Amino acid sequence: MENKVRIARIQVNLTQQQLAEKIGVTRQTISLIEKGKYNPTLKLCLDICYTVNKRLDEIFWVEKERDEK
Amino acid sequence: MKKIRDERLILKNLQNTRIAYLIQTVGILGILGYDLVTKGLDGMRENPLWLAFMITTVISAYLSMSISADHENNKKSPKKSLSISLFVLVIISTIVGFFVTFTEGFTIIDGVIMGGILFICGLVPLIYIYYLRTKRQDENFVE
Numbered sequence: 001m002e003n004k005v006r007i008a009r010i011q012v013n014l015t016q017q018q019l020a021e022k023i024g025v026t027r028q029t030i031s032l033i034e035k036g037k038y039n040p041t042l043k044l045c046l047d048i049c050y051t052v053n054k055r056l057d058e059i060f061w062v063e064k065e066r067d068e069k
Numbered sequence: 070m071k072k073i074r075d076e077r078l079i080l081k082n083l084q085n086t087r088i089a090y091l092i093q094t095v096g097i098l099g100i101l102g103y104d105l106v107t108k109g110l111d112g113m114r115e116n117p118l119w120l121a122f123m124i125t126t127v128i129s130a131y132l133s134m135s136i137s138a139d140h141e142n143n144k145k146s147p148k149k150s151l152s153i154s155l156f157v158l159v160i161i162s163t164i165v166g167f168f169v170t171f172t173e174g175f176t177i178i179d180g181v182i183m184g185g186i187l188f189i190c191g192l193v194p195l196i197y198i199y200y201l202r203t204k205r206q207d208e209n210f211v212e
Contacts, residue, residue, distance in 0.1 A: 024074050025074070026078065029076075029078070
Protein backbone atom coordinates (compact mmCIF):
# COMPACT_ATOMS: atom_id res chain seq x y z
CA MET A 1 0.00 0.00 0.00
CA GLU A 2 1.32 3.38 -1.00
CA ASN A 3 1.50 6.03 1.71
CA LYS A 4 3.13 9.30 2.63
CA VAL A 5 4.84 8.24 5.84
CA ARG A 6 8.31 9.12 4.51
CA ILE A 7 7.28 12.68 3.56
CA ALA A 8 5.48 13.27 6.85
CA ARG A 9 8.41 11.88 8.81
CA ILE A 10 10.92 14.17 7.04
CA GLN A 11 8.63 17.15 7.63
CA VAL A 12 8.90 16.67 11.39
CA ASN A 13 12.66 15.96 11.17
CA LEU A 14 12.63 12.40 12.41
CA THR A 15 14.78 9.54 11.22
CA GLN A 16 13.27 6.09 10.75
CA GLN A 17 15.00 5.01 13.96
CA GLN A 18 13.61 7.94 15.99
CA LEU A 19 10.08 7.43 14.67
CA ALA A 20 10.31 3.71 15.40
CA GLU A 21 11.49 4.34 18.96
CA LYS A 22 8.69 6.83 19.62
CA ILE A 23 6.06 4.36 18.47
CA GLY A 24 7.68 1.30 19.96
CA VAL A 25 8.35 -0.75 16.84
CA THR A 26 11.53 -1.69 15.01
CA ARG A 27 13.18 0.47 12.36
CA GLN A 28 12.70 -2.30 9.82
CA THR A 29 8.94 -2.11 10.24
CA ILE A 30 8.93 1.63 9.54
CA SER A 31 11.12 1.04 6.50
CA LEU A 32 8.79 -1.66 5.16
CA ILE A 33 5.73 0.55 5.74
CA GLU A 34 7.38 3.42 3.84
CA LYS A 35 8.21 1.11 0.96
CA GLY A 36 4.62 -0.14 0.98
CA LYS A 37 5.69 -3.72 1.63
CA TYR A 38 3.94 -4.10 4.99
CA ASN A 39 0.33 -3.27 5.79
CA PRO A 40 0.26 -1.80 9.30
CA THR A 41 -2.76 -2.34 11.52
CA LEU A 42 -5.07 0.59 12.12
CA LYS A 43 -3.59 1.00 15.59
CA LEU A 44 -0.06 1.37 14.23
CA CYS A 45 -1.30 3.77 11.52
CA LEU A 46 -2.85 5.93 14.23
CA ASP A 47 0.34 5.82 16.31
CA ILE A 48 2.32 7.02 13.29
CA CYS A 49 -0.20 9.81 12.66
CA TYR A 50 -0.08 10.99 16.29
CA THR A 51 3.71 11.07 16.17
CA VAL A 52 4.02 13.06 12.94
CA ASN A 53 1.01 15.29 13.77
CA LYS A 54 -1.03 14.39 10.72
CA ARG A 55 -4.47 12.97 10.14
CA LEU A 56 -5.00 9.42 8.98
CA ASP A 57 -6.28 10.47 5.57
CA GLU A 58 -3.33 12.79 4.96
CA ILE A 59 -0.88 9.92 5.18
CA PHE A 60 -2.69 6.77 4.23
CA TRP A 61 -5.48 7.83 1.91
CA VAL A 62 -5.17 6.50 -1.65
CA GLU A 63 -7.69 7.22 -4.39
CA LYS A 64 -9.67 4.23 -5.56
CA GLU A 65 -8.24 3.00 -8.82
CA ARG A 66 -10.55 3.75 -11.71
CA ASP A 67 -9.72 0.66 -13.77
CA GLU A 68 -10.64 -1.65 -10.93
CA LYS A 69 -13.67 -3.82 -11.55
CA MET B 70 15.20 -10.70 26.76
CA LYS B 71 12.86 -7.87 25.88
CA LYS B 72 9.27 -8.67 25.03
CA ILE B 73 8.53 -8.15 21.35
CA ARG B 74 5.97 -5.39 20.88
CA ASP B 75 6.38 -4.82 17.15
CA GLU B 76 3.18 -6.10 15.51
CA ARG B 77 4.98 -7.10 12.32
CA LEU B 78 7.44 -9.26 14.26
CA ILE B 79 4.66 -10.81 16.34
CA LEU B 80 2.91 -11.77 13.12
CA LYS B 81 6.13 -13.10 11.63
CA ASN B 82 6.69 -15.11 14.80
CA LEU B 83 3.26 -16.69 14.47
CA GLN B 84 3.95 -17.58 10.85
CA ASN B 85 7.25 -19.17 11.86
CA THR B 86 5.46 -21.17 14.56
CA ARG B 87 3.07 -22.41 11.92
CA ILE B 88 5.92 -23.64 9.75
CA ALA B 89 7.51 -25.38 12.74
CA TYR B 90 4.16 -26.96 13.60
CA LEU B 91 3.77 -28.23 10.05
CA ILE B 92 7.22 -29.81 10.08
CA GLN B 93 6.56 -31.32 13.50
CA THR B 94 3.28 -32.81 12.31
CA VAL B 95 4.97 -34.28 9.25
CA GLY B 96 7.63 -35.78 11.54
CA ILE B 97 5.05 -37.28 13.91
CA LEU B 98 3.09 -38.70 10.99
CA GLY B 99 6.30 -40.18 9.60
CA ILE B 100 7.16 -41.89 12.89
CA LEU B 101 3.60 -43.15 13.36
CA GLY B 102 3.51 -44.35 9.76
CA TYR B 103 6.76 -46.25 10.30
CA ASP B 104 5.29 -47.81 13.47
CA LEU B 105 2.14 -48.71 11.56
CA VAL B 106 4.14 -50.54 8.90
CA THR B 107 6.55 -52.31 11.27
CA LYS B 108 4.39 -52.96 14.36
CA GLY B 109 0.84 -52.77 13.06
CA LEU B 110 -2.08 -50.64 14.27
CA ASP B 111 -1.84 -51.68 17.94
CA GLY B 112 1.91 -51.12 18.00
CA MET B 113 1.40 -47.65 16.59
CA ARG B 114 -1.17 -46.77 19.24
CA GLU B 115 1.18 -47.80 22.04
CA ASN B 116 3.50 -44.98 20.98
CA PRO B 117 2.84 -41.90 23.18
CA LEU B 118 3.23 -39.81 20.05
CA TRP B 119 -0.14 -41.18 18.96
CA LEU B 120 -1.79 -39.60 22.01
CA ALA B 121 -0.01 -36.29 21.38
CA PHE B 122 -1.08 -36.39 17.74
CA MET B 123 -4.73 -37.17 18.60
CA ILE B 124 -4.93 -34.41 21.23
CA THR B 125 -3.50 -31.85 18.80
CA THR B 126 -5.89 -32.99 16.07
CA VAL B 127 -8.92 -32.69 18.38
CA ILE B 128 -7.83 -29.28 19.65
CA SER B 129 -7.23 -28.01 16.14
CA ALA B 130 -10.64 -29.34 15.07
CA TYR B 131 -12.36 -27.52 17.94
CA LEU B 132 -10.46 -24.30 17.18
CA SER B 133 -11.34 -24.46 13.50
CA MET B 134 -15.00 -24.83 14.49
CA SER B 135 -15.06 -21.22 15.62
CA ILE B 136 -13.72 -20.23 12.21
CA SER B 137 -16.28 -22.24 10.28
CA ALA B 138 -19.07 -20.86 12.49
CA ASP B 139 -18.07 -17.37 11.36
CA HIS B 140 -17.55 -18.44 7.78
CA GLU B 141 -20.88 -20.16 7.14
CA ASN B 142 -23.90 -18.08 6.14
CA ASN B 143 -26.28 -17.69 9.04
CA LYS B 144 -29.65 -18.15 7.39
CA LYS B 145 -30.63 -21.13 9.50
CA SER B 146 -31.26 -20.51 13.17
CA PRO B 147 -28.80 -22.24 15.54
CA LYS B 148 -31.67 -23.98 17.33
CA LYS B 149 -32.88 -25.60 14.12
CA SER B 150 -29.38 -26.78 13.18
CA LEU B 151 -28.91 -28.15 16.70
CA SER B 152 -32.17 -30.12 16.61
CA ILE B 153 -31.37 -31.59 13.18
CA SER B 154 -27.86 -32.62 14.31
CA LEU B 155 -29.23 -34.02 17.58
CA PHE B 156 -31.78 -36.07 15.64
CA VAL B 157 -29.06 -37.49 13.35
CA LEU B 158 -26.81 -38.19 16.35
CA VAL B 159 -29.58 -40.02 18.22
CA ILE B 160 -30.30 -42.17 15.15
CA ILE B 161 -26.62 -43.03 14.63
CA SER B 162 -26.06 -43.89 18.33
CA THR B 163 -29.23 -45.99 18.40
CA ILE B 164 -28.24 -47.92 15.28
CA VAL B 165 -24.71 -48.56 16.58
CA GLY B 166 -26.06 -49.56 20.01
CA PHE B 167 -28.59 -51.83 18.34
CA PHE B 168 -25.96 -53.61 16.24
CA VAL B 169 -23.61 -53.98 19.22
CA THR B 170 -26.42 -55.59 21.22
CA PHE B 171 -27.00 -58.18 18.52
CA THR B 172 -23.32 -58.93 17.94
CA GLU B 173 -22.24 -62.26 19.37
CA GLY B 174 -20.53 -62.00 22.74
CA PHE B 175 -22.11 -58.65 23.62
CA THR B 176 -25.10 -58.06 25.85
CA ILE B 177 -27.76 -55.36 25.75
CA ILE B 178 -25.83 -53.41 28.41
CA ASP B 179 -22.80 -53.22 26.10
CA GLY B 180 -25.08 -51.86 23.40
CA VAL B 181 -26.49 -49.19 25.70
CA ILE B 182 -23.02 -48.21 26.94
CA MET B 183 -21.61 -48.08 23.40
CA GLY B 184 -24.53 -45.99 22.13
CA GLY B 185 -24.32 -43.75 25.19
CA ILE B 186 -20.60 -43.12 24.72
CA LEU B 187 -21.11 -42.32 21.06
CA PHE B 188 -23.98 -39.99 21.94
CA ILE B 189 -21.99 -38.09 24.57
CA CYS B 190 -18.93 -37.85 22.31
CA GLY B 191 -21.08 -36.39 19.55
CA LEU B 192 -23.03 -34.15 21.90
CA VAL B 193 -20.00 -32.17 23.10
CA PRO B 194 -19.04 -30.67 19.68
CA LEU B 195 -22.71 -30.12 18.85
CA ILE B 196 -23.24 -28.06 22.00
CA TYR B 197 -20.00 -26.21 21.40
CA ILE B 198 -20.94 -25.24 17.84
CA TYR B 199 -24.42 -24.26 19.05
CA TYR B 200 -22.81 -22.01 21.63
CA LEU B 201 -20.56 -20.48 18.94
CA ARG B 202 -23.47 -19.90 16.58
CA THR B 203 -25.70 -18.25 19.18
CA LYS B 204 -22.79 -16.09 20.35
CA ARG B 205 -22.09 -14.98 16.79
CA GLN B 206 -25.78 -14.18 16.28
CA ASP B 207 -25.81 -12.04 19.41
CA GLU B 208 -22.76 -10.20 18.10
CA ASN B 209 -24.49 -9.60 14.78
CA PHE B 210 -27.54 -8.10 16.42
CA VAL B 211 -25.57 -5.44 18.25
CA GLU B 212 -25.35 -2.86 15.51
